[in-house]
Amino acid sequence: MAAPAAYKDRQFLAVIGDEDSVTGLLLAGVGHVENGEQNFLVVDAQTETSKIEKAFDEFTERKDIGILLINQHVAEKIRYRIDAFTAAFPAVLEIPSKDHPYDPEKDTVLRRVKRLFGE
Numbered sequence: 001m002a003a004p005a006a007y008k009d010r011q012f013l014a015v016i017g018d019e020d021s022v023t024g025l026l027l028a029g030v031g032h033v034e035n036g037e038q039n040f041l042v043v044d045a046q047t048e049t050s051k052i053e054k055a056f057d058e059f060t061e062r063k064d065i066g067i068l069l070i071n072q073h074v075a076e077k078i079r080y081r082i083d084a085f086t087a088a089f090p091a092v093l094e095i096p097s098k099d100h101p102y103d104p105e106k107d108t109v110l111r112r113v114k115r116l117f118g119e
Helices: 019-027 049-061 072-084 108-116
Strands: 012-017 040-042 065-071 091-095
Touching: 012 019, 012 049, 019 040, 019 065, 040 049, 049 065, 049 072, 065 072, 072 091, 072 108, 091 108
Parallel strands: 012 040, 012 065, 065 091
Antiparallel strands: none
């Protein structure tokens, strides 16, 4: 019997970002809370890096999350963790925020693609 696909039970998105980004995605229906476990983290200027790291680790270890969206300016705070994460699931995608424009030079996924193509 074949092993079940790695993505079979991954039905949720997770979000780590500023209040505006998380609120917008929650209004779009991304939010999920079960047994006190959330699939989102709102980050502000007072949020400690250790809390962001802990949320990143929890979301990437969960077997029900298929995509982790993270604001790029928040990802910069834990860049070494994101660069070290190489699993296919969940896919970690960096997104812009209202106050911080997207910089493709900082995006881990795009840097990996450039290396594959020898750029």
